[in-house]
Amino acid sequence: MAQKVQVILLDDLDGGEAAETVSFALDGASYEIDLSAKNAGKLRDTLAPYVASARRASARRGRGRAAASGGRSSRTDTTAIREWARDQGLKVSDRGRIPSDILAKYESAHG
Known part of the structure; x- marks a missing residue:
């Protein structure tokens, strides 16, 4: 299902x-x-x-902060980006890094 x-x-x-x-x-x-x-x-x-x-x-340094992952801001929801990309007919994997061209298109559409 x-x-x-x-x-x-x-x-x-x-x-x-x-x-x-x-x-x-x-x-x-x-x-x-x-x-x-x-x-x-x-x-x-x-x-x-x-x-x-x-x-x-x-x-x-030394304040107990977690390291940033992947250089992207936590404000960007990768699930929403993947869903938007699929709605636009763009091919994007379910997991892993989102291609920079798709990120740029998403940010352009939502920025």
Whole structure:
């Protein structure tokens, strides 16, 4: 029997459908929040003057953080990308690395 599992992210502020997971850090704590494109834009606009005046901090070592896997952000849901690619008629495997051209097309369509 075939089975299809669909994960829908909800905006943590207004309960609508979220477009992305935004990561940020403040006072040594890292956060993630699922937001619609509109709310993500509001957050970025609000933080823009602070980011413009800030300096980038290097990654701190020895804080017990897990290593990043594959260089991709955790906000990107590979299951959703695979499903989207198949809906577009693109060939993508069930497991393993998603080809960069498919990732680029997905990000272009959803960015």
